[in-house]
Amino acid sequence: MYAAVLLFALMCWTATTRADHHQPCRSTNMTGVMSVLAVRNQVKALAPYTYDATNKKLRFQSNSSNPWNATLELDLLVFFEEGILYKIDSKNQSCEKKALQATYHPFALPSNAVFQSRLVFGSASIEGEGLKADIWSIPTPDLKGQSIMSLSMGCIPLSLMHVAEDSMLIFSNMNVEQEIKDPDLLAVPSFCQGLPVEETPEGTVYGFMTEFM
Ligand SMILES: *[C@@H]1O[C@H](CO)[C@@H](O)[C@H](O)[C@H]1NC(C)=O
Ligand SMILES: *[C@@H]1O[C@H](CO)[C@@H](O)[C@H](O)[C@H]1NC(C)=O
Ligand SMILES: *[C@@H]1O[C@H](CO)[C@@H](O)[C@H](O)[C@H]1NC(C)=O
Ligand SMILES: *[C@@H]1O[C@H](CO)[C@@H](O)[C@H](O)[C@H]1NC(C)=O
DSSP states (O other): OHHHHHHHHHHHHHGGGOOSOOOOOOOOOEEEEEEEEETTTTEEEEEEEEEETTTTEEEEEEOSOSTTOOOOOEEEEEETTTTEEEEEETTTTEEEEEEOSBOOOTTSOOTTOEEEEEEEEEOSSSTTOEEEEEEEEEOOSSSSSEEEEEEETTOOEEEEEEEETTEEEEEEEEEEESSOSOGGGGSOOGGGTTOOOBOOOTTOOOBTGGGGO
16 A cells, blocks of 8 residues: 555656657456455455457456455446446346446556656566566546556556545456456346446446446
8 A cells, every 4th residue: 555655656756757759558358367455445356357458348257255355246347448337246147237437447558548657566686576567647537536557568457546535446457368268258148138228327427447436
């Protein structure tokens, strides 16, 4: 937590020294594990996920049966391009279908991200002990606060931090393999098909990240 605050402070500081020639990179297809920490709500989640970078689809399944004592069980299937999120309850064979107003998320760098700096997690001077990362800021006009994303040199998202006045969200990406292992996870379950889209209440913005706020 403390490290995250420090990192954020560093990002703000380096904002003045940024180079302008960097273009946001494209992440690849990924299967991995995402952890989520939400400070205000004390939410912890650890979730296996599958991400299709070409078609911008995500399946995210957090499970409280793990040694981390995660607090959140959530099964989400998201179509970022269409702006649709399914909240799935497999036990009950039920589903909610929601419209996304905010489409950024921790699995890919959006095209309007702004390069801030390059730094090394760990040590740059000891062979094999450093992880080079590019740090980008992401404009989040619809969600209050500021988002900072770090990515590896091969454009694998490492972490996304969203800091607002009274809350902080930290997503970390782990055990990544650059392929889709189970494409069926990205298909809409039969019991979710043909549902109407739920209306978002006026004045609220809904997105993948607001599920944790
Ligand atoms: C990602 O996976 C989808 C679905 O399997 C596939 O159509 C697409 O070509 C893959 N993209 C890359 C960059 O491999
Ligand atoms: C959570 O993980 C456990 C052990 O891996 C598994 O038995 C259980 O079915 C999972 N629960 C959900 C809701 O996926
Ligand atoms: C998880 O919760 C159980 C029961 O509340 C507790 O005994 C255990 O110490 C917790 N483990 C961790 C790693 O916090
Ligand atoms: C199943 O759905 C009912 C009503 O929608 C809800 O009250 C109940 O908690 C759900 N059960 C599970 C296991 O999610």
